[in-house]
Amino acid sequence: MKKKIWKYLSLLRVGVLEEMQFRLGAAVRLFGNIIYLIIIYFLWKAIFDSSPTEVVNGMTFTDTMIYLVLASALFSTMEMYVTWQMGRSVQSGNIVMDLLRPMGYTTYNLFVFSGNTLVSVFVNLIPTMIIVYLITSGGFALSWNLLFFMAAVFMGTILNFFINFFVGIICFYTESIWGINIMKEVVVMLLSGASIPLAFFPETLQRIVYYLPFQAIYNTPLTLLIDNHLSTTERLSMLGIQLFWLVIVGAVSQVFLRVSMKRITVNGG
Amino acid sequence: MNQTLKKRGLRFYASIYFKIIAQDFKSKMSYRADFIISTLGMIMTNISGFIAFYIMFQNFETINGWNYYEMLFLYGFSLIALTPMQCLFDNNWNLRYKVYEGDFIKYCFRPINIFFYFISEVFDVKGLGQLLMGSLTLAYAWNKLSLPFTVGTAVLLVLALITGSLFMIAIMNLAAATCFWIINSGYVMVTMFKFTEYAKYPVTIYQGIFRVLFTFVIPIAFVAYYPSYIFLRSGVPILTCMSPLFGIFFFWVSYKVWMLGASKYAGTGN
Numbered sequence: 001m002k003k004k005i006w007k008y009l010s011l012l013r014v015g016v017l018e019e020m021q022f023r024l025g026a027a028v029r030l031f032g033n034i035i036y037l038i039i040i041y042f043l044w045k046a047i048f049d050s051s052p053t054e055v056v057n058g059m060t061f062t063d064t065m066i067y068l069v070l071a072s073a074l075f076s077t078m079e080m081y082v083t084w085q086m087g088r089s090v091q092s093g094n095i096v097m098d099l100l101r102p103m104g105y106t107t108y109n110l111f112v113f114s115g116n117t118l119v120s121v122f123v124n125l126i127p128t129m130i131i132v133y134l135i136t137s138g139g140f141a142l143s144w145n146l147l148f149f150m151a152a153v154f155m156g157t158i159l160n161f162f163i164n165f166f167v168g169i170i171c172f173y174t175e176s177i178w179g180i181n182i183m184k185e186v187v188v189m190l191l192s193g194a195s196i197p198l199a200f201f202p203e204t205l206q207r208i209v210y211y212l213p214f215q216a217i218y219n220t221p222l223t224l225l226i227d228n229h230l231s232t233t234e235r236l237s238m239l240g241i242q243l244f245w246l247v248i249v250g251a252v253s254q255v256f257l258r259v260s261m262k263r264i265t266v267n268g269g
Numbered sequence: 270m271n272q273t274l275k276k277r278g279l280r281f282y283a284s285i286y287f288k289i290i291a292q293d294f295k296s297k298m299s300y301r302a303d304f305i306i307s308t309l310g311m312i313m314t315n316i317s318g319f320i321a322f323y324i325m326f327q328n329f330e331t332i333n334g335w336n337y338y339e340m341l342f343l344y345g346f347s348l349i350a351l352t353p354m355q356c357l358f359d360n361n362w363n364l365r366y367k368v369y370e371g372d373f374i375k376y377c378f379r380p381i382n383i384f385f386y387f388i389s390e391v392f393d394v395k396g397l398g399q400l401l402m403g404s405l406t407l408a409y410a411w412n413k414l415s416l417p418f419t420v421g422t423a424v425l426l427v428l429a430l431i432t433g434s435l436f437m438i439a440i441m442n443l444a445a446a447t448c449f450w451i452i453n454s455g456y457v458m459v460t461m462f463k464f465t466e467y468a469k470y471p472v473t474i475y476q477g478i479f480r481v482l483f484t485f486v487i488p489i490a491f492v493a494y495y496p497s498y499i500f501l502r503s504g505v506p507i508l509t510c511m512s513p514l515f516g517i518f519f520f521w522v523s524y525k526v527w528m529l530g531a532s533k534y535a536g537t538g539n
Binding site for chain 2 (some may be wrong): 028029031032035036038039042043045046047049050051056057174175176178179180181182183186187189190195196200201202205
């Protein structure tokens, strides 16, 4: 048992080291994120200034900004290149090596990519949260909500991994990486509430979105962090829904992987 | 080098262009599934953009004094202005791979302009979907705003669209050219491309230094806002009148920087 845990931890370490290697890339990304946030700030400021009321759909300008800034930090923290990697390894034939490892293909990828995310949590998510907290002088509470938030980020990361993993298996069949990826990105971006808060969606669309797994990635952690009016039961049920999707998407992707393994053809290798 | 360029006329380059593009089409047709899925992905990107836009205007009637149809005008305009970059200059996205892997050297050994040869290699058909959606949006907004449509406005529109495209192409040329100097230039391209998505909003939403930044440093204000101002408001700002000249100048600068990077590569390569 102890040996097994050590095995997984060393994979996590690989992911961490891999991510630390690209420091210049991180700097460029940070710069890009800052300018992106400036754009978002001015855009929403202009929007709220043009509105006759200060509160729109229950959100003030400050609420919206807190939501969007944290959403963007969460998005870049959880961003995984699982789909790209899987697509590319099937095209190059390297997937044969991955499958020969004395460990499940899913487990291997899950731990390496979680290592990447772990680094991002410390260099990206936590600093952003501190800055947001200081600028808004207490835009979110420092209480039990942080614990719920952490749990939700943890599960959101794994859910995000499984969604990416599922889409990655589709790449085994299509040999189209860019097209599949862009479709996934567009759908997740819009329906998870990462680009526009879900509160702004028209009612019907909102209802549909809440029945889909994507909102559990970013919207659940963010709501748990920001919304003070939730009861503990509501919070637990939100985590429950997240867990539900995690299990469903995880199981479906495993079945899909098993079926696909019998059918794929690998070029070269 | 310049001497030989001048001797060869436009016709020579046009005939070469079509020969190179034909090869690209042949190779693309062998990956038909990829082509169809990529096109679908592109269409979905545009549709989700529209949904996001629609959701915003469900909640707010105007943005900074610009109403729904005026914003739709800017949106359609920016989509069309993006198309030439998407269709004709798509190979810029492959530049960094070619440079790092050393394949770029092949372009240095041809007796034609390097930039021209490199860019000619790919024609991205997916971009045409964007052109279609942009045109429909623009036509719809044009109609709803009951703008006059005469020969004069048509000529102006074409001129304005070319201007916007030149800025768009130049921004991405510069972003791609960074790969001659830095590793990880992929992030630069992705970041710049992300900014151009915000070209559809009026630059007046930015204040102070940031308006200067998005007008003169990362000139996304010239992709849609300044060129289309002439159709939407009376009283034309000086930057609108100057925009075609700026566009040509900026494109020229981006071309020179790109070529400088290429010559540096040719110098150090083996």
